[in-house]
Amino acid sequence: VGPGIGQWVEFEPTNPRPLLALGIWPGFQSFNNPARFEQNGRPSRVEIVLNGEHRFIATLGDRPEGQLIPVLDYAKPVSKLRITIREVFPGTRLTDTCISRVVLYDDADEKSEIQEGR
Secondary structure: OOOOOOOOEEEEEOOOEEEEEEEEEEOOOOOOHHHHHHHHHHEEEEEEEEEEEEEEEEOOOOOOOOOEEEEOOOOEEEEOEEEEEEEOOOOOOOOEOEEEEEEEOOOOOOOOOOOOOO
């Protein structure tokens, strides 16, 4: 309803790990119809909550690309992540606000087993 301020999306990774960063692609991003980006609302400020205990605000630019948000001062494995829309860039045609993609970045410190070739 409306621009979605206060609405949230929640993730529960199947393999909880400490996060280094997360990437957010704000707005409706489509290679087939790039005009849709400006037609729909895009989050400009989001609140991120990790495991219900570590909370911070991130500011997003108004551009159709992934934006990297570092996770600082939190080293626990993340089993739940919530992103809440706090402010938006309004759409030129539609009132809804979109997020196209979210990617979680961790430090994959597990070494892959590699066998020597001959």
